[in-house]
Amino acid sequence: MKIMDLLMSGLGKLSPRFVAFIEKRLTSVSFIRRRIEQEYADIIAELDTMLKPYRNSIISFSRIPDVGRDRQEIIKEMEAMRTSEESKWKDGFVSGAIYHGDSTHIDFLNRVYAINSQSNPLHSDVWPSTSKFEAEVIAMTANMLGAGSLNGDAAENEICGVVSSGGTESILLAMKAYRDWARHTKKIRKPEMIAPVSAHAAFNKAAQYFDIKLIQVPVDSHYKGDVDATRKAITKNTVVIVGSAPSFPHGIIDPIQEMSEMARERGIGFHTDACLGGFVLPWAEKLGYDVPPFDFRLAGVTSISADTHKYGYAAKGTSVILYRNKELRHYQYFTATDWPGGLYFSPTFAGSRPGALSASCWAAMATIGEQGYLLATQKILKTAEVIKKAINRIPELKVLGEPLFVIAIASDNLDIYKVMDYLAQKKWSLNGLHKPSCIHLCVTLRHTRPGVAQRFLDDLKAAVEYVKENPEMKGEMAPVYGMAATLPFRGVVSDLLKAYMDVLYKV
Ligand SMILES: Cc1ncc(COP(=O)(O)O)c(C=O)c1O
Structure with a gap:
């Protein structure tokens, strides 16, 4: 109300009709x-x-218990929670x-974890x-992503990297490295990065954390990053261009060849986000699938x-976050040489x-x-193929x-979020996406098990029929997604x- 009063007081000099109009709009x-x-x-x-299903069934602590609990009891409770959660996945x-x-x-990974549980x-x-x-791990990943087939000067092709905690950390680390590299070598004080709107939210996070301006470019009608828009978005402050292989929302591989070449010609960094596809695309290529180039075999990456x-x-x-050379990796590292705690690096x-x-x-x-x-x-791509074909027949x-294994599904005449709600009642946990409204299924080895893909398709068809026949259906998440997708008040959505x-x- 205070903001409105302030605004209204500033409107005194305007015509009463205009003031009345604004007043009405602001009130509404x-x-x-x-x-x-x-x-x-x-x-x-x-x-x-x-989100709190265990409140009444399993003991909770808001302070450390006076006396430590029995280990067997703890294990029993954890096993009970695991049992109630695991059937879904x-x-x-x-x-x-x-x-x-x-x-x-x-079980194998757990044994390995147990052997190494104290290491740091x-x-x-x-x-x-x-x-x-x-x-x-770094060498094997680098080799898989093109380092093994590079010719030329060893120092120049010294693909290297680090192990991080996950995709987001890898992306944050790389963006910080580009910011510091450009600051040091090019004196860029107001760094900018260019990424298609479909790039993962982690790039937005990096922009916020490291004060890098994120220039988002649209995707074309095939959901690929727009090459012309990328070219036009380059300025003297651009430190890195980003492409996905493939993107999280629609599973589409950006035109990495064109985009990375554009970056190379201008001495700008190029990051391929292969968080999702890094361990699929190299094998898909070997299996004969049509995989556009995306890795270090492209000189601009x-x-x-x-x-x-x-x-x-x-x-x-x-x-794993990989760099083309050690110089770039050095901009990621942290060292403290004068700390009383000793010479520190991480x-x-x-x-x-x-x-x-x-x-x-x-x-x-x-x-x-x-x-x-x-x-x-092979199993994942074959299963995805079956699912895609069947969806296109609905x-x-x-x-x-035209994705390989992340399948985004949309509809021109049904509320796709209602379809998602129906599927949720059948136990399915799919991702709701927006801009455009769609849902997606990221196919994993779980979906290649006998009967799973068919069950998904049967439930999907039933969902479509149900939503068609019950237009009054409100749904649980449909109104939230519907509102969140169209609401002009992004602050409210963020809150x-x-x-x-x-x-x-x-x-
Ligand atoms: C393309 C892409 N990039 C980055 C990420 C972020 O990965 P993480 O959730 O491990 O931080 C994801 C996660 O799904 C992704 O699909």
Whole structure:
């Protein structure tokens, strides 16, 4: 109300009719805003119940218990929670999230974790084994992503990297490295990065954290980053251009060849975000699929993020960020030479890190091997093919673009979020996306198990029929997504998301 009063006081010099018009608009805007806030408060109250299912069944602590609890009891409770949660992902009802999930693989990774549970790469003198594992994870990933087929000067082609905690950290690290590289070598004080709107939100996060201006360019009708728009967006302050291989929302590979060449010609960095596709596309190419170039074989690509904890089939908590040379990697490193705590250095954001995760990442790659990755990729791409074809035969639905294994589904005449709501009732946990409104299924090994793809397609067809026959259906998430997609008050939407996170931290 205060803002409105202020605005109104400034309108005194304008014509009374105009003032009345503005007054009416502002009143209705604040009315709508209040209505939305009320609706969102109701949503949060519902979420509270949904997100805290163990409140009444399992003991909670808001302070450390006076006397430590029995270990067996703790294990029993955790096993009970695991049992109630695991059927959803084990039976393949979840998009992405669990990329392998076979129990023999999980048991193996858990054993490896247990052997290494005390190790910390910060103390490389105490655990040289961790340094071995990380160096080899990086070398194997680099080799897979083009380093193995480069000719020429060794120093120039010295592909190197670090192990990070996940895709987001890899992206944040790379963007920080480009900012500092450009500041040091080109005196750029107001750095800018260019990324298609479909690039992962982690780039937006990097822009916010490191004060880099993010210039977003549109995608074309095939959901690929627009090459002309990228060219036009380049300024003297551009430090890096980004492309995805493939993008999270629609699973589309950007025109990395053209975009990275544009960057190379101008001495700008180019980052390929292969967090999702890094451990799929090289094998897909070997299997004969049509994979456009995206890795270090392109001279303009100066860094790549590839997530071992996705299709690398490692446990959650590792990713690899690769650079074309050590110079760039040095801009990522942190050193403190005058700290009373001693000479300090750390390659990533964290200080202490779980060496056990690096060990299990190494073990995953070593045990799966090239043959295992090829087989897994073949299964995933074949399953995705079946799903895509079947969706395209449903008249009300369409697949966006021509993806390989992340399938975004939209509709011109149905509310796709209602379709998602129906599927949620059938246990499916898909991702709702917007701009344009769609949902997606990221196909993993869970979906290649017998009967899973067919069950998805049967449920999807039933969902379409139901939504068609029940236009009055309100749905649970449909109104939230619908509103969030179209609402002009992005601040309200952002507040809702913050309120959601607050709920997560409530005991
Ligand atoms: C293309 C892409 N980039 C980055 C990320 C971020 O990865 P993480 O969730 O491991 O931080 C994802 C996650 O799905 C992704 O699909």
